[in-house]
Amino acid sequence: MKKLWLPALILLFVLAACGSEKQQAEEKESEQEATKNESEPVQVASLVDTQLQEPEENTICEMCNMKVYMKDHEMGVFSTQAIKEDGTIAFYDDIGCLLNAEVANEEKNEKFVRDFVTMDWAKVEDVTIIKTELKSPMNWGYIYFADKAEADKYMQENPKAYVEELQKIKDDALERRKKMMQKKTEEESDASGSMHSNEMDQEGHSH
Secondary structure, rough: OHHHHHHHHHHHHHHHHHHHHHHHHHHHHHHHHHHHHEEEEEEEHHHHHHHHOOOOOOEEEEOOOOOHHHOOOOOOOHHHHHEEEOOEEEEEOOOOHHHHHHHHHHOOOEEEEEEEOOOEEEEEOOOOEEEOOOOOOOOOOOEEEEHHHHHHHHHHHHHHHHHOOOOHHHHHHHHHHHHHHHHHHHHHHHHHHHHHHHHHHHHOOOO
C-alpha cells in the first residue's frame, strides 16, 4: 500500500513546487512591468526639462518680433516658449503669440508658461490660468499657477481676477490674429491704390 501512495505523494510535491515557481515568475514579471510603466513618464519629463531654455537679452518673439523679457524682469512672468517637433526652441512675449504660432506655422508644439510664484516653466495644459488686470507685452494679462491653491489665494487677494479656459484664449487669439491680418490686407490695398493714383497723376502732368 505504501508503495502506491509514496510516488503519488512525491508527484504532488513536484507539481506544487512547479506551480509555486511559475507564480513567483509571473509576480516578478508583473513587478518589472509596473516599474517600467512608472519610470517612463519620469524619463519623458526629464528629457523635456533638459530641452527647456531661458531667453537672452536680445531674444525676440517669433510671432510679433517684439522683445521677449528675461526671468528677472517684471515682464518676464509673461514670457512663454515652445519646443517644436524637431526639438528647436521658440520664444514668445505673451500667450497669444504662443498659441497662434502653431496655426501660423502649421505645426504642433509643446507649450510652456511661467509659474507666477516660482517663475519655473510649466506646460500650459497643466496650469491654472488667471485673467488679471496686469499689463503684459501684448495686453493679454494672463498669469499661471502650477499650484491651484496659489491661484485661489491670488483670486482672493484680487477680486477682479478669474480663471480662464485655455480654449477660450486660443479662440480669442485666433480672432485677434484674423482681425490683424484683415487690417494689414486693407492697408496694403490702400497703399497700392494710392500708389496707382499717384502714378496716374504723374502721367497726366507729363502731357
